[in-house]
Amino acid sequence: MPPYNNAAALRSADAPTPHLPVSEVVVPLPRVTPFYPPSPAPQPVRWRTGRRVLAVFARNPLVLIGATILLLISMVGLLAPLLFPGDPLAIVGQPFLWPGADAAHPFGTDSLGRDLLAGIAHGASISLRVGIAATALGLLIGVSIGAIAGYFGGWTDAILSRLIEIFQTLPNFVMLVVIVAIAQPSVVTLSFAIAIVTWPGVARLSRAEFRSIRARDFVMAARSLGFGPARIILSEILPSALPPLIVTASMMVASAILMESALSFMGLGDPNVVSWGSMIGAGREYLRTAWYMCALPGFAIMLTVLALNLIGDALNEILNPRNNEGPR
Amino acid sequence: MEALTGHWNLTMSALSRTARIAAKTGLHALPTAVGIVVLSFVLLQFAPGDAVDVLAGEAGSATAEGMAEMRARFGLDRPVLEQLWTYLANLAQGNLGWSPRYNMPVSQLIWERVPDSLILAGAALVLALVIGVSLGAVMAANEGQAIDRLLSVVSLIFYSVPGFWIALMLIVLFSVKLGWLPSGGAETIGSTATGLAALLDKLRYMVLPTVSLSLIYIAIYSRLSRVSMIEAKAQDFVRTARAKGLSERRILLRHVLRNALIPVTTVAGMHVGGMLGGSVVIETIYGWPGLGRLAYEAVMGRDFGVLLGILLFSSLLVIFANVMVDIVHGLLDPRVGAPDAAV
Numbered sequence: 001m002p003p004y005n006n007a008a009a010l011r012s013a014d015a016p017t018p019h020l021p022v023s024e025v026v027v028p029l030p031r032v033t034p035f036y037p038p039s040p041a042p043q044p045v046r047w048r049t050g051r052r053v054l055a056v057f058a059r060n061p062l063v064l065i066g067a068t069i070l071l072l073i074s075m076v077g078l079l080a081p082l083l084f085p086g087d088p089l090a091i092v093g094q095p096f097l098w099p100g101a102d103a104a105h106p107f108g109t110d111s112l113g114r115d116l117l118a119g120i121a122h123g124a125s126i127s128l129r130v131g132i133a134a135t136a137l138g139l140l141i142g143v144s145i146g147a148i149a150g151y152f153g154g155w156t157d158a159i160l161s162r163l164i165e166i167f168q169t170l171p172n173f174v175m176l177v178v179i180v181a182i183a184q185p186s187v188v189t190l191s192f193a194i195a196i197v198t199w200p201g202v203a204r205l206s207r208a209e210f211r212s213i214r215a216r217d218f219v220m221a222a223r224s225l226g227f228g229p230a231r232i233i234l235s236e237i238l239p240s241a242l243p244p245l246i247v248t249a250s251m252m253v254a255s256a257i258l259m260e261s262a263l264s265f266m267g268l269g270d271p272n273v274v275s276w277g278s279m280i281g282a283g284r285e286y287l288r289t290a291w292y293m294c295a296l297p298g299f300a301i302m303l304t305v306l307a308l309n310l311i312g313d314a315l316n317e318i319l320n321p322r323n324n325e326g327p328r
Numbered sequence: 329m330e331a332l333t334g335h336w337n338l339t340m341s342a343l344s345r346t347a348r349i350a351a352k353t354g355l356h357a358l359p360t361a362v363g364i365v366v367l368s369f370v371l372l373q374f375a376p377g378d379a380v381d382v383l384a385g386e387a388g389s390a391t392a393e394g395m396a397e398m399r400a401r402f403g404l405d406r407p408v409l410e411q412l413w414t415y416l417a418n419l420a421q422g423n424l425g426w427s428p429r430y431n432m433p434v435s436q437l438i439w440e441r442v443p444d445s446l447i448l449a450g451a452a453l454v455l456a457l458v459i460g461v462s463l464g465a466v467m468a469a470n471e472g473q474a475i476d477r478l479l480s481v482v483s484l485i486f487y488s489v490p491g492f493w494i495a496l497m498l499i500v501l502f503s504v505k506l507g508w509l510p511s512g513g514a515e516t517i518g519s520t521a522t523g524l525a526a527l528l529d530k531l532r533y534m535v536l537p538t539v540s541l542s543l544i545y546i547a548i549y550s551r552l553s554r555v556s557m558i559e560a561k562a563q564d565f566v567r568t569a570r571a572k573g574l575s576e577r578r579i580l581l582r583h584v585l586r587n588a589l590i591p592v593t594t595v596a597g598m599h600v601g602g603m604l605g606g607s608v609v610i611e612t613i614y615g616w617p618g619l620g621r622l623a624y625e626a627v628m629g630r631d632f633g634v635l636l637g638i639l640l641f642s643s644l645l646v647i648f649a650n651v652m653v654d655i656v657h658g659l660l661d662p663r664v665g666a667p668d669a670a671v
Contacts, residue, residue, distance in 0.1 A: 062481065166363040171602045171642045173609070174623055178635055181627045182374050258490055262609050265492050266624065280493060284613075291500045298493030306488035313484070 056317045066310030073304050077124035084118035088274045092118075099292055110279070110293050111286055120300050123276040127257045127304060130191050134256040135249055137195035142202025143245065147233050149203070150210025161207070168200040176259060180268045187270050190263060194256045205248060209241035216240075243319035250312035254305045261301050276301050346655050353654045357647040364643045365419065368636050369412050398428070424637040429629050434637040438619065442641075444514060445618030448611070449603040451534060452541040457596060459542075460549025465585065467550065468557035479550070487547035492609040495540035499613075502536060509535055512615040537614045541607055545599060552595060553588045560587040586660055593660075597646075597653030604642050 057063055076083070095113040097105055107116035149160035179193040213219060214237060222236045263269050264277030265284075276297040283293025406414070418425060424434035463483065467476045503511035509532060510516075516529050560566060561584055569579045604619060611620035619638055626634040 162359060162363065165360050166367060168598075169360055169364060169643045169646045170368070170639065171604070171646070173602070174635075174639050174642060177608060177623060177627050178368075178371065178639065181630075182371070254488065261490055262492055265490075266609060266612065268627075277490075280496070284496065287496060287500060288504050291496075291504070294493070294496050295500075298490060298497070301493065302485070302489050305490075306485060309484055309488050 053318050056314050060314060060317070062310050063314040066307040066314075069303055069307035070311065073124050073300075073307070074128060076121050077128050080118075080121040080125055084115070084121050086118075088118040088122040089114060096286075096290055098290075099296070107296055108292055110283060111290070116279070116293065116296055119274045119279050120276065120297055122274050123279060123297060124300065124304070126187065126270075126273050126275045127260060127301070128253075130187060130194070130260040131253040131257040131308075133187075133191035134194035134198065134260075135252040137191060138198040138252060138256075139202055139245065139249060141195060142199035143206045143238075145199070146203035146206030146208075147210050147238070147241075150207040151214055151229060151233055151237065153211070157207075160203075164200045164203045164207070167197075168204070170197075172197045173259075173262070176263060177266075177268060180263055185263070185268050185270050187273065190260055190270060191256075193263075194259050197259075198252055198256065202245070202248060202252070205244060206241060209244060210237055213237045213240050247312055247316045247319055250308055250315055254308035254312065257301065257305055257308070345658050349654050349658045350651055353651045357651065361644060361647060365416065365640060366412070368639045368643075369415060373408055419640075424640070425633045427631055427634050429631045430634070434633050437622065437634060438637050438641055441617060441619045441622045444616060445604050445607070445611075445620065448534065448537055448541065448616060448618055449600065449607060451538045452545065452603060452607075453596060453600065455538055456542040456545035456549055457592070460546045461553045461585075461588070461592060463546070463550035464553030464557060464588070465580070467554040468561065468584075468588075469580070471558055476554075480554075483547040483550045485547075486543045487551075489543060491540055491544060492613060494543055495536070495610055495613045498536050498540060509533075511536075512613070514615075514617055533614075537607075537610050537616055540613075541603065541610045545596075545603075548595065548599075549592055553592050556588040556591050557584050560584045563587070590657060590660055593653050593656050597649040600645060600649035602642075602646070604645055 080088075091113045092115050093102070093105055093109050093113050095109055095111050097109040097113075099106065099108040099116070101108065105115050105117065107120065109115055110119075145160055145164065149157045149164075175197050176193050179196060180189060183189040183193065210233070214232075219232060219236055222232050227236070260269065260275065261277030261280070264275040265281040267278075267281060269275050269278050279297040280294045283290065283297075287294060415425065422435060424438065426432075427434050427437055430437055463479055467479050470476045499511045502509045514530070514533050515526070516533075566579060566583055569583050574582075607616075607618065608620035608623050610616070611618045612624045615621070619642065623635060623638045626632070626638065
């Protein structure tokens, strides 16, 4: 993936781009004028990306299925208050109704007579909300720390790398359980807790990206112009480091949803909202006789996570054609 | 004679390389371990309520004086820094503190649970590695063909299924409907079987938790080994091996697989501790008497000393596993850890 915004702009601004030595010596560039507005990707690159998108879709039609599933689930989550007004935790019918037994409750009811379909619809919004919030937070922390470590190097890098290592060594789920138990479970604390265990992966990835990109010509050029570190990090390097981060983000939403559901299943979720994990936890007692109570919400989790992972795979192929890393 | 000394020298250099790698990574890990101790201690200082509160709540008839006396006995009334110092000093002697709830040393509590956890995590890891790498090899050998695509989708499904849900569904199918396997526990209660019969009994209880725990790791290892085997197949040394006239099978086993194992072992090393500490959900579902279930009980009982001990123990295990992985890499790839290696 060429860092097309800046390198290409630079190349067109100065006909022969000298191969700058990768060192601390700042080589002044002659007359570099009009590239501060981050120029859009030049046409040929975009065209090639477009072709690659099509090729990926053609080779892997499952992506479309994944995108459709995700779209449907997001719609259901967003429209849940309209489709199923009222509290999904309210008792609306006879308990232990099997799916299909009563047209009024197509997915059946649970042990207290709460509608499973309404619960799954409302649960979709909780799962997606926690997934997206946790990912956004994890990206924010991870990219900030990774960028600083990768850009500045030296002692800063040594200390931050150690911090990353410490957090990566702590077993994720035990750590999650500890944080949630301490902070009292709510949608907000769950998102924070998941972000705290997922940021080290992002930090490692962005540290490596920033390290390699900071040695490139266009960054040297920006430095020679006297741009400050903040500006170089945010508007020069970050755009080039984005593709692998976007791929990671889609996989992070998927794993955040899995973590949230596991915590809620164990009774460590937000007690005031209905979530897929808590529905499974509530149905567990009746596993022998009424296993549909566990099966249906779990199926919803699997579909959502699968859809996100299918999309992540496709993004990986489109954005990092030569990326050779498996799922993380 | 010459061949013998040559072999001897080779063994010696492999040994010294192993020792060098172990020393280097071990030294590197020390500050991380200290950081983890301090971090988890600080974290747990934020916990609302302590073990004495829980005990008092359960007893129902605690007086303020009695609680203060209990706190003094467990050192819970000292300043935070002093508690940390005491903790570190005790830790240096292998003492993880006292659990007021279980009324026994935390280290003993943990050690009692370690064997069962190790058995379960070890079985799941081996199962995941064997199946995952085999699936990856099949996919890599048939790259781009129907079977590759099919297995890729299967592994993505494995990657997306929540472990606790598949655990419950396996119980429904194999315990409730078919009645083939027990739905929980670690051995038949009151069983007097010994030897082989006892082992078989234990195995029956292990099947479902092991499968539930390993599913996601099968997915990870199969995808990882698929990619790295496809990459290794395109390398020069494979072309050389083929030009030498080696059979495809030999090339696959000796050259391609060996290279594919490096990323897989790296990831597997990171998973060891995660599996041990992170099988919290699976162990709780199946009533498996391991560290994960102990962690859950500790959270519910607000026994943070135990929780801290588990967090610490499993982190140290991750560090240990990473050292082992580095040594395995040294054996797989002679460039790693060579005296002049810039790795």
